[in-house]
Amino acid sequence: VSDRIGSFTDSVIRRMTRIANSHGAINLSQGFPDFDPPEELKEALRKVAEGSIHQYAVTWGAPNFKEALARKQSRFMGIPIDPETQIVVTCGSTEAMMAAMMTVCNPGDKVVVFSPFYENYAADAILSGAQPIYVSLKPPEFNFDVNELEEAFKQRPKALILCNPSNPTGKVFTLEELQIIAEFAEKYDTFVITDEVYEHIVYEPYKHIYFASLPGMFERTISCSSLSKTYSITGWRLGYLIAPANIIDGARKVHDFLTVGAAAPLQEAAVTALNFGDEYYRNLRDVYTQKRDFFIKGLDRLGLKYTVPQGAYYVMVDISEFGSKNDLEFCEWMAREVGVAAVPGTSFFREEINHLIRFHFAKKEETLDEALKRLENLR
Template identity: 65%
Template sequence: MKELSKKMSLFTESVIRHMTRISDECNAINLSQGFPDFDPPKPLMDRLAQVAYEGPHQYSVTWGAPNFRQALAEVRSRQFGRQIDPDTNVVVTCGSTEAMMAAVMTIVNPGEKVIVFSPFYENYSADAILSGAEPIYVPLYPPEFNFNPDELEAAFKQNPKALILCNPSNPCGKVFTYSELKFIASLAEKYDTYVITDEVYEHIIYKPNVHTYFASLPGMFERTVTCGSLSKTYSITGWRLGHVVAPAAIIEGIQKVHDFLTVGAPSPLQEAAIVGLKFPQQYYDELQSIYTQKRTLFCDGLDRLGIAHTKPQGAYYVLLNIAEYGYESDTEFCEMLTRKAGVAAVPGSSFFREPVNYLIRLHFAKSDALLNEALTRLEKMPAVMKR
């Protein structure tokens, strides 16, 4: 038999989903894959129940149902401070995962370069490889996960086609400041580079940090592809509703790529989700308050246990420092932690280009009761995980 595509040897299966499978096998508390264990807002569920009988149940317009795109356009128009056209500036995708892939495939030719900050969400590396692009990794330095301006400009000098920006960042929880974004924007303009943003955690921000949409910066809408999702904002990760907002010329290309990748996102779920896009600001304030409380609960609990960890500025992940345990492989550590302590985490090495194997990622998008139980189990970590 002839060999498979050489691309298959350049990346592995998702480490996050791998840890979820191990968690399920061990009946562990799954703090690896970032999905909540609580229900979506009741108005979405009520509307979904109606749609189940009313429809639609067949294909919607390939790049998104018109009324769903209209609702998305109204939201982005307010956020970006400019008029977003639902027909020429918006494509609805099967989650932000497809949105990012479609964006990279539309903008980048095989052999061209893409800047990726490290640590990064694991899909970005695979997106680049599957698109035939060459990643240029620029490190973010803990504990604040700031970048070195000279290192970033050195990356831009390599003539990249695009930069991928996750803000707030998964896995480190960094929220890029306005001044940092302005600096990135100046380099994007200077070196004529596109910016592809992943802003799925846009509403999960911890004060005093503030989220700035990159496309809202002066002159940046024309070169920005904004990828978003309803998954985290409305606790509907299984609905797979993502979207892309970009200038018309880019959207025209993304429409074609999207059409042949997935045809379209689920039409009944688009119809049901419109009610969420019309929520008042109070909903987002309460969401921020809920996650702020969960961050406090989990991080304070880790402090009481004497476990070194990061404190995120946004999103809902923390990185634990496991250097004291003496494992050469953080993957082995995570697998053993799942089996011995009953808590599933993700090895940090899956997020870093650099040889980092002393960090593991956990998330706190869980009920308070489950987070407290996870902390109780993590209390056993020194006893069961020491070499």
């Protein structure tokens, strides 16, 4: 097998799901809901199944879907988006990120990645021949040092990857932070590839600011996102890239040969979701706010230390008091003996940090309640 295969492992997040399954543990590792999408959306899918959209969609995305997506994203991002020339529909944002990297990077190019980071980015970089340069988001606040960031830009990277709201930290980047990144992107002529899959899961008083909406940034931003988290349909694998037409031209080619296209019937059904009004998004935020508050109150009762998430549905919990030197072993032990699965922090950190583990709380309250009860046996 190829050398590149030897340079990364399978996903630890998804490995923890397999470990959770094998021990019958409650899976708070891989982030996906244990509740259904809105009934209206399931109904739309049933209707589509009865109809005759069962063959390939147009490779770049079904026209209906792209038009609905352009309308919805223009509304939230506050910028006009042309469905014809500025969108590629992908199989999840996983493909969108991979396609973005392959579109802009030559082998040997450098890419700035904040650490801790969602583990796909390192594998994406390797697969596209690029070399990650890591900039620390320092726990427990997960802020970056402006000088360290500029040092990374001085190495003339091709792109910076911005996961906002951030997995695994729950950080929502402030306008000021985004402006610093924008200033460097301009000064050092760098693309910004965003992963904004948690764009609608942001807790008051924090606000999500789309990087592409900052003055002058649309031209250098490849916005990647998906419908997975917003509509609780992670299994539908619907994602997309939004970027200027010249970048989209390139991304279309990558996408054409990676996957041909996202599932046609699912694109058609998802138009229903893309047409939801503002109320849906307010409700989503409220539902996740309740889950977050429920879960972190439980952590408080257990006396565990954590960073309060501002967005996304993850919380990083400090396990130093348990004295384990190996967070992967700790998580395996916890899945087996306590019956709750989390993701070891080392799979997100570039630095030698092994005292943090990630729980997600995209679960029914009863599931979270049971997990918290089991966690009483941690000590």
